Amino acid sequence: MAFLKNLVLALSSSLLALQAFAFDNGRNDNVAVYWGQNSYGATHPSDTANFQKTLSAYCQDNAIDAIPIAFMNVFFSIGGAPEINLSNICSSNSGVFPGTNLANCQFLAADIKACQARGKIVTLSMGGASGAATFTSDAQAQTFADTVWNLFLGGSSSTRPFGDAVLDGVDLDIEGGGSTGFAAFVARIRSHASGASKKYYVTAAPQCPFPDAFLGPVLNAVGFDAVYVQFYNNFCSVASGGSFNFADWDNWAKTQSPNRNVKIYIGAPASSTAAGSGFVDAATLGNLARTTRSQFSSFGGVMLWDASQAFANNRYDLAIKNALTSGRAAASSVAEHNAHAGTATVKSSSVKTASAAPAATKTSAAASSVKPSAIESAEAPHSSSKPVEQAPAKNSTEKADTDGARKFSRFFRL
Secondary structure (H helix, E strand, O other): OHHHHHHHHHHHHHHHHHHHHOOOOOOOOEEEEOEOOOHHHHHOOOOHHHOOOOHHHHOOOOOOOEEEEEEEOEOOOHHHOOEOOOOOOOOHHHOEOOOOOOEOOHHHHHHHHHHHHOOOEEEEEEEEOOOOOOOOOHHHHHHHHHHHHHHHOOOOOOOOOOOOOOOOEEEEEEOOOOOOOHHHHHHHHHHHHOOOOOOOEEEEOOEOOOOOOOOHHHHHHOOOOEEEEEOOOOOOOOOOHHHOOHHHHHHHHHHOOOOOOOEEEEEEEOOOOOOOOOOOOHHHHHHHHHHHHHHOOOEEEEEEEOHHHHHHOOOHHHHHHHHHHOHHHHHHHHHHHHHHHOOOOOOHHHHOOOOOOOOOOOOOOOOOOOOOOOOOOOOOOOOOOOOOOOOOOOOOOOOOOHHHHHHHHHHHOO
16 A cells, blocks of 8 residues: 555656646747857857757756747748758758658757757747748638648648657747738637647747737737747837837737737847847846836747857856746746856846846847748848858858858848
């Protein structure tokens, strides 16, 4: 009997630990960080040591809760299949499925599952700055939703880019081409997910001017779980003082969104080279995030562009997580990070409270840390030269694919 009692206690403890480890969209201290475009490498081509690493490298502690993989940047390519481009990690240059231009990145399956095992959600971000992510009708969008379900989510296909790994949802980062079909796309994904054994999430990354030119009609038509608003490269950035307009988005969440429980994130750049404008230091962003959270119940956390920039910038992501959690949770996060990564802790100045100032943005300067659409040449309005595309490789020390730079253009849509 004693053995059975101890077994029950052990199982109960394990269950509680798993529940505590799982992603909780209802929290107000989540940190979402985009991965896939090697933004740091695009702006620091000679600093190969800090180029984007493979996905699991960013899941070794509790700083990051959600990771949108960027990007599926072309919806309809060779053979009718989509394209994905993950810069120096994987793209069509590193191998495709026969008869398509769809990159075979199945080696990332283990990384994705490792991150999920640590309680993080890993989603697919669709769009980017290329403008090749569009639909002509609702019917086309619904059919494409079936394709995405089978290639990346709970369906089945012989050409799954991430093998047997099942992503946790989709993120819409639509920067051109209009809003046609996207509401129908989301509704179809929701339909597939309704009978699934796991939870799937749908998020979006509009720019801060309200309403967003492309995503505005979509956000009003179907329910989203979270909205990662890009508060940078615009007049309403986190660095704009009185023009920071989180209140507009909070009001939308409570009065217009089909899902009145939607969470709104402050989207910011993770370093000064991750955006054209709007970057603020971690202390300032942390203070702004806490102040915003105290005023608006829709606040869900902070979104950062991107993982490579955050890690190279003194673990900016960890500093923001600490600012949101503070106290014992923050201390344990730092300790765990040091134990796993063996790197220096975030400078104390980056986690201290600072006067509220707007947060940063997801774009990059010239060579681009802004969420780039990955395979075309850069279109950054402030870029002095066109980046040269490099062949992606699994080795994180190889030369960065500067396509990431193209994301820059999107952030200046006013």
